[in-house]
Amino acid sequence: MPAPQQVPEQTPARPSVTARLRAAGCVHAEQEAALLQEAADGADLEALLARRVAGERLEDVLGWAGFCGLRLAVAPGVFVPRHRSAALVERAAAHARPGDVLLDVCCGTGALAAAVSARVPGLRVHATDLDPAAVDCARRNLPGAHVVAGDLFAALPAALRGAVDVLLANVPYVPTAHIAHLPPEMREAEDRRALDGGADGLDVLRRLLHEAGGWLGARGRCFVELDESQAPTALAAARTAGLRAAAETDEDEDGDGTTVLVVRR
Structure with a gap:
């Protein structure tokens, strides 16, 4: 059975994105900022950031959850692996x-x-x-x-x-x-x-x-x-x-x- 996609290394987060996430109460703001930037490759970073700042789950914004080194597809309402x-x-x-x-x-x-x-x-x-x-x-x-x-x-x-x-x-x-x-x-x-x-x-x-x-x-x-x-x-x-x-x-x-x-x- 092929494994889901492996989690790649993250690129450094933009300070402005990190600051907005931190102001919204995101505990791991810098890590989340890097993930959102990566997800916005070819998409609208502002739209993704707005969804997260509004309280949407990070995993739903990204479309995946990280677990044991894997990226796993998620959907709204579905239990996210801890x-x-x-x-x-x-x-x-x-x-x-x-x-x-x-x-x-x-x-x-x-x-x-x-x-x-x-x-x-x-x-x-x-x-x-x-x-x-x-x-x-x-x-x-x-x-x-x-x-x-x-x-x-x-x-x-x-x-x-x-x-x-x-x-x-x-x-x-x-x-x-x-x-x-x-x-x-x-x-x-x-x-x-x-x-x-x-x-x-x-x-x-x-x-x-x-x-x-x-x-x-x-x-x-x-x-x-x-x-x-x-x-x-x-x-x-x-x-x-x-x-x-x-x-x-x-x-x-x-x-x-x-x-x-x-x-x-």
Whole structure:
């Protein structure tokens, strides 16, 4: 499967563009200015800048999102991949072998499957999401993959049962009460279904775990992103579903952690 376009080096930003972005509250103004200048090659920089200053997501203005060194097609309303999800990619790529069946559930843009496929050649990729716009993006980002619209495993072919070697699942895990406190670009610009995980954030995870065992193969592993505080409840949910699981947390240089639930039959 060909990988999406690699991210090239950026050219220096114009001070005037950076200043306007900074005044609009863009935290990474200089980096954004360089990206907008690049995107404006042959287009109208002022029009792109005006869209960003007005509050449109940078990824929607550019038409792509950067993730794990790749440029991935995005669309308004579709969940933008977060850099913290690289922890899922690293673990999945370490487990995967050429020829394995990889399934990306709640795939969004297909970012996780694309990043793992860029590291491990010859994977047989399937992906699914509820949002038709996300499915369209994933099909663009995962050429040759089988991408369908559906709720978790509902739209997948029965032949995949018991055959999945790598199951990636970046399910929504924000507690409903916390949605209002998310940055505006998340809560206003992204499909709420991609964010809202119910009262404790784990409603969709519980549903996933209830079915996952029937889809995993003998050496299959499921990799799910969580908040570290949710790990004890998630581990208990895995046990209830008859699965074995471990929670692994990576801390970045800012002290923020990414917790990955690793599940097997």
